Amino acid sequence: MKPENPLLPYLSTLQELIDLTPDVKLFRLELNDPDIREGFDYKPGQFVFVSAFGVGESPFGITSVAHHKAGVDVAIRRVGTVTNALHQLEPGATVGVRGPFGNYFPLDEYKGKNIFIIGGGIGFAPLRPIITTVLDYREDYGDLVIINGARSPQDLVFAPEFDTWAASPKTKLELTVDAGNENWTGRVALIPSVVSELKLSPQNAIAITCGPPIMIHFTLIELRKLGFADNQIITTLEGKMKCGLGKCARCNVGDKYVCKDGPVFSMEQISQLIEQF
């Protein structure tokens, strides 16, 4: 059940707030109206706007999966005025949720394929629903390789789930950081070099990457070197946006809008965009 006015958020309640890193929190949100909540469906890759009433709203990729029927999770890094205000909320607070918006990862098309998830920093957050879905329907998919990178060990998001992921069948978890600390015994390397080192095979595979523009740029170079075709490389873009509907005219890249033509694009699609992102 959609409201008449797509700029009106659904009143929602912050159920739980979990610290993921020093500046990233996971927000578990539940829509207040039971009818709307029942009909609120979304797919991996889609995003919602979350309002801190009195400050404003910003778009965030959804990190939960709809089939768990447990509301909407978003991982929010504190970087601006809206995210600052959201970070100061306590469980029980009323927020606004608008969406879901955008296209999604076509997971049905990935069935039977090997999937490589390559995420950097908070850019890993919108990739988590792919992992959850693959692990929930494990037999439908091939191998799963997860590369999660961050500036430092404490900046790696979703640490409580690492053990579950690593222990899953046909699944490999590779963690890497730009700079370690005294407790870190893992990898210290930039994500693109991990991609290169793992020699990911493009055979029957799909690589999905998200992170800072510079990381995506060099990851792309490595994937191409490994023989990945542009239609095997998928990313999700970020753009400044105010509506999610293609109306505020901010997030366009050439004649495509990140909010409604994206945020999920294949490199093949990106290379055909008029404007460079």
Next chain:
Amino acid sequence: MSEFISKKDLLTWLGQLMEERNLVAPTRVDDLLLFSKIDQVEDIVFDFDNTTLSPKEWFYPSSETLFYVEQKDGQTELIPAVIEKETAIFGIRPCDAQGMAMNDFPFLEEPADDLYRQHRDKTALIGLACITACPECFCSSMGSGPHDPANVDILLTEVADGYIAQVLTDKGKALLPDNLLTTADVSSPPAPVLSEVPSDGIAEKMRQAFDEPFWDRLADRCIHCNICSYVCPTCYCFDVRDYTDKERIERVRSWESCQSPGFTRIAGGHDPRSTKGSRLRQRFSHKLLYFPRQFGALGCIGCGRCVRACPVNIDIREIIQDVQQLEVKSEA
């Protein structure tokens, strides 16, 4: 024979309209000509080329509240804004009416923008055909024309002692009392001759010119103010922010311009359109390339306001001409 209304009857009728709804019409404010809400019909200016600012303010206000949030006793309530009163805009030029029709594409595309739709539904347009034109006008090159009846509810064309009236829609019919119009043996004056701008095939040429240094050179001169966007009837970018006072919170949207620095800068600092040239190119690409691809029509209606108002003479007519003639370097 044409349907006719005398100047005197027109004034009486406008006076009646003013009683029952908002009447908006061109008025003189200092040296400017602005669409204003009319309190007395004597304030209406009939003899003008076009207004300084476009009438888009009355469909898509420079600032408006989208909804209110009220918090009482731990309960939060959302109260959407509602447009209560009907409005009639008198004196809108055919080019500007076309501009509103262009804004319908993005705003009314489903899921439609609710407030815009309310404004549009509750507003009737009484157009005035152009008898003269500004030197900067070029509507006839952009899919409209000085006598274009396509996007108004009633079109009036000035003749001796009154106006030829074309009632074009049911909304227009509903505005007119019975027997107000008479018939008269008058014919429409010739439309003014406008400068020609070579807009045919411009979208394709814009695509070819996209990566040319032309845009950076043009941006040398651009000061990146928001004038062109704000005087333009078809620029529709917006910003959204919350306002808080003691009682309640309001979510407000205001016009924004793709020319302002930081328009595309995301939290964290990345800005995909950080150069002056890329920002300037965005404005013209949106109107002449993206909009046609998205909606099948040019996003500029040739009112000439940006040409008149630009402090550094960034002239869209010249740009269209230059882009048409640009020799694009073939990719070696």
Next chain:
Amino acid sequence: MDFSEEIRGKAKELLESGTVDCVIGYERATDGVGARPLFVYQPNDIDRLIFDQTCTHNLTKYLLNRKGKATAIVVKPCDSRAINLLINESQVQRDKVSIIGVVCPGVVKAGLDNTSGELQDTCRMCQQHTPVLYDFLVGEPASEADVPDTYPDVTGMEDKSAGERRAFWEEQFSRCIRCYACRQVCPGCYCPECFVERLDPMWVGIRIAPEENEVWNTMRAFHLAGRCIDCNECERVCPVNIPLSLLNRKLGKEVEELFNFQAGIDAETAMPFSTFEKEEKLGISE
């Protein structure tokens, strides 16, 4: 008055000798009457350069986009004061700029041609007809005009009651559409992040409405107190004809009376609000 030939000659010399790689001057606008800024990089564009009394733009703002690059620029006397301001505030390197100064009898109002003689209002009150700073001077240095009253517009406003002044400005600001053309054209407005765009703290809301407009316009005026060089560009570009020069000139007059200081007369004297002398008492009783 027409100095086009002299400007072209100097531009040719500077470009061909490699002294600069760009000359910022004026060319005829598309209306065939007015002028617009022109950036000349190639000798074959030199003939497009003009200079006459339609050349109203203060081009010095463009120097901020060419930091560190050897540039020649055509300046009128008021514009030349902006270069001093920008040198003083470390925004322009003197040795990177070749200044072609032009003796100026004033520029004409928008839309009028060179021969109309109808000057912009601030030009009629101007006392500076020879640039204060230049490498090359075009025109004969003028004997400075004897203008008996420098601020007739400001004193005219001062004679009104506080209520009348408030009503006047409220009406003016109510028209503002927050296009920021005044800021974008102003050589004194170069903050990387303008207060009006600060989100945290948010000084001014995004609403285009009387209250916000008033905060915007008055705060901008105060930021320019003692820094405005009176080129009238803000007022010229304002699409809704707000008399911004009147506001800036009021503050200019105050600074002149309090500190005996005018912005941009030289590059060395810092503007009063960036310095503090021990003997300044700021009117606070001891």
